[in-house]
Amino acid sequence: MNRFFLLLLVASLLFSTANVAEAQSVLVEAESFSDHGGWKLDTQFITEMGSPYLLAHGLGRSVDDAVTEVSFPETGTYHVFVRTKDWVARWKAPGQPGKFQLIVDGQALDTTFGTEGEQWSWQDGGTIEIDSKTAKIALHDLTGFDGRCDAILFSKDATPPPNGSEILPAWRRKMLGLDEAPTEKDGYDLVVVGGGYSGMGAALSAARSGCKVALIQDRPVLGGNGSSEVRVWAMGHIRRGKYPRIGEMIEEFADKATKSPGTYEEFGDVKKEDIVRAESNIDLFLNHHAFKVETDENRIVAVHAFDTRTSEQKRFSGTQFVDCTGHGTIGFLAGADFEMTPEGRMGMSNMWAWGEGKEPVEFPETPWALELKMEDFPYPRDHHGQWFWESGFDKDALGDAEGIRDWNLRAVYGAFNAMKNEDGAEQHKTAFLTWIAYIGGPRESRRLMGDVVLTKEDIVGKREFKDGCVPSTWSIDLHYPKKQYAKKFPENPFISIAVHDRSVDRSFGYPVPYRSFYSRNIENLFMAGRCVSVTHEALGTTRVMKTCGMMGEVVGRAASVCKLHSCSPREVFEKYWSEMDALLKLPGKAHRASVDQEFTVPADAMELAPERGPEWIPRAGRSDKKLRGQVMDDQSATMTGKWTPGSGVKGYFGFGYAYAAADSNAKIVFETEVRKSGKHRIGILYGVHENRGTSVPVVVNANGESTRFVVDMTKSPGSDDQVYPLGNFELSKDQKVTVEISTENAGGMVHADAIQLLPVK
The missing domain is CATH 2.60.120.260 (Galactose-binding domain-like)
Known part of the structure; x- marks a missing residue:
């Protein structure tokens, strides 16, 4: 007994000492x-x-x-x-x-x-x-x-x-001195976690459809990769296809940056926040990090978040939830089925910019950065380190994202050190850094699995889904380390190359199905953005910001159907798709205070876009079905410099053509994979006109060799199909072929319409 009291006394003293300390x-x-x-x-x-x-x-x-x-x-x-x-x-x-x-x-x-x-x-x-x-x-x-x-x-x-x-x-x-119990935030019809384009689209859409919404964002600004912190300009066409109203909400806040990275002002952080705060149905929680999920069997009950400035905890309860984190974080914490490609994943970008003054500017030596010379990285032309400053391929994007970001910083500082203090010093005496993204721009991590897992084959083959609704118009764009710059740091390259599969219809778009936007095993979880239910290859076309934003718009409308009928996201498709169809045809600014009221369409609602989108040029002249062989349109090519869309010269392929002025430093590159082995005639399609170039340079890259041509575009091609023949080439199936048309010394306007690979005997 005495021993018991002695132990009790010691424990009491230890407890008291700990409390005093x-x-x-x-x-x-x-x-x-x-x-x-x-x-x-x-x-x-x-x-x-x-x-x-x-x-x-x-x-x-x-x-x-x-x-x-x-x-x-x-x-x-x-x-x-x-x-x-x-x-x-x-x-x-x-x-x-x-x-x-x-x-x-x-x-x-x-x-x-x-x-x-x-x-x-x-x-x-x-x-x-x-x-x-x-x-x-x-x-x-x-x-x-x-x-x-x-x-x-x-x-x-x-x-x-x-x-x-x-x-x-x-x-x-x-x-x-924080309370053990979190502050309760309840009564939400939709809890949105993540304030990028997809989260903003979901919150605006649900709120305008009559739902009470909580929007949780762990940064002080909205926009995600499309904010001033990361500055990835918004890509992907909107307002086209079966539901040309989808994308109108995104159009309200999408940046208008002319370069990537753009300027702080171009990304309009304040405008984004003002648009969200104008919605009475949205409670906005900036600087809140969601870190815990409560579940009851296969349903989410609540999400816990804390204020990243004060550490105050909040508990957000609701009926439906949407994961717009980009990493599938909420789905993962809830036990949702997910996939993450083990090899060949894309990395994280940290873009940067520099300026030039009138007086010399010093820059400290950076012995701790990557040891680089000017030849070790692409020269940052236009004073921008662009999207391809990317590393972390196949690194741990979830457990070591800080390491990936820090390696990117070492690469950028090492490059600028080379410009200022090494072999670029004479050229860059007045150069100074103006911005480096310390917030990383991730491209790929977890993908949450839905009732439909969209594949590359679905997209390229234009597989029809009854619930196809979000037009994906970006090519299947996957990033890999660029070999030229990977030699010095093979363990973690920092410059990427984009490999485009251009089989996607970049004008009309491929309609991504709604069933890719909700979890197959967590019954009240939606997802929008990079973590939707697609394969690694399909992610290459669905991941760009405007496309992700439209996913959010669809999810928001679906959440209102769930609210109205007390149903699950799956049941929206199975039982109420006709209602969903009607909602997706409403103007983006149509709104109602609650789900049991009628919609009101304000006077400033956008005009209905043409079915193929506001940029669509009505088809005229030749039908693409009449041009034989393997054909690639200009709208699926990569353009640099200033190109202008046109349709005045008739007889073009597809939806129009592009033209650029001579010596404007513009180039268009058609890259395609050969579908069938054998000899092919490679040709280009252009519109004959008296103001066209008389010496337009064209380069064909095939079989590891470059063949140069000079084309007089004032003259007719002279072939039956009006395609100018560049020559016959022996090609293998799946081989990549590129045709480059540029403006240097062209002698007039350069016209680019399409290329053709025609099998010949």
Whole structure:
């Protein structure tokens, strides 16, 4: 009995000691600083390391201090621990680019932080005397090269805190004084997680259809890859096909950028937010990270999220949910069936831009970046590092996204160092960095499986589905490391090449079925965006922003049917497709306050687009069925420079043609795969006119060789089918053939209509 009481006394003393130590400790989350200064709030990697953090992303120039005021329980000596990392240490790179100081009441601690550890950990900062119960603390960046701070602990105890990667573990919640129970947010008909194009489309569509919507976004801005943070311009045609009203909501907020990356202003973050906040049926939760899902058998009951600035937790309950995270995160947490291609996955992009001044500008040496010369990367013409700055192919896009982003940063800084301090120095004396995306632009990870798993064969073969509704007009565009630039860093190349299968109808589009937009085993889960039910190859055409946004529009309409009939997403197709069909034909701005009311169409609703879309040129002249062999239209080709669509010169193939001025540095590339082995006549189709070029350069790339031609487009081709014959070539099935038409020294306007591969005996 005495022994029992002794053990009880020891336990009581230990508990009391722990409570005293905890009471004499102060945890400061970096994201909660009252003034972030020039530091950026980075929320991308919470699932990896457990927390948001502040990032000193200054492009090589130290950023302004982040500052806040801290209250202490008592004065005295405190041990200081800062959770951070040396972000290049994992590659054993020389130098420590992420260095920063902690300043307390104007006094910098002796320790320089961001200098230890490959992984996130608590760096010991020694001790400091606290003379007052309040103190002003600051994070002081020393480099501008992406130093990072998660949290700061002041403690009377010399023991560092736990270093797990759990999200808001119990000890942090207790130290921060957070309630155990989350704040309840209920009564939603649709909870949308993810605020990119697909999430915005879903939220707007559902709200205007009479549903009460929660839109949860982990960033301070909407748009996802199409925001000013990532700056991928919006691709994919909208407002065409069977449902030409789909895409009208996307048109309201889609960027009008002329280059990728575009400018901050072109992406209209404020406009996006204003459009969402104008909807009374939407509750918008920016800076909220969804991290937990409650389920009951095969249904989602609630999603838990926390405020990335204050750590306050909220519980969002609703009837239907939609995963617009791009990574299938909500579906994964709910136990939804998913796939992730094991090899050949696309990577993450971090684009960048640079400018030129009148005076020389210095740039610090970057020994810790990738060691590059000018020949090791494509020259960033037009002052832009474009979409092909991409790495992380087949790397862990879910468990090591931070590593992928950081490798991208090392590549960009290494390239600019080559421009400024190596073999490009003489040419770039006045060059300076203007922007680098620290928010990654991911292209591929999990895909959630629906009742239809759309395949490349479905798209190319134009398989008809009763519920085909979202027109996908992008080619099947898959990215791989570009061999030319992969030699120096074969373990992780950083420049990609886009391989296009141009079998997709890029004008009319292929209608993606609704049954790819809901989970086959979680009965109240929709999905829209990159994580829909498609194969890896089909993702290549469905993943672009405007197409993803239209998926959201369809899901939002379907959610209103679910609300009206208390049914599942599957039952929308099985029982109520006629109602869904009618909803998809409504103008984008049509709205109703609740699902049991009639729709109102406002006066500023868009005019109905032609069936093939607003850019469609009515068919005239030749029918594509009358041109024999394998034919590729100009609308499926890749154009650089300024090309103008035309239809005035009759006899064209398909929906029109394109033309460009001589010496305008424009080029059009037709790339196709040979369908059948044998000898083929390769020819080009153009419209004869007196203003056309007399010496248009054309290059055929086949069998590993380039053959050059000069074509006089003022003269008739002279063949029965009006195709100008370039020559006969022995070709193999599945071989790639390209035909390039350019404007250099063309002697007049260059006309590009189509190419033909015609089997000959």
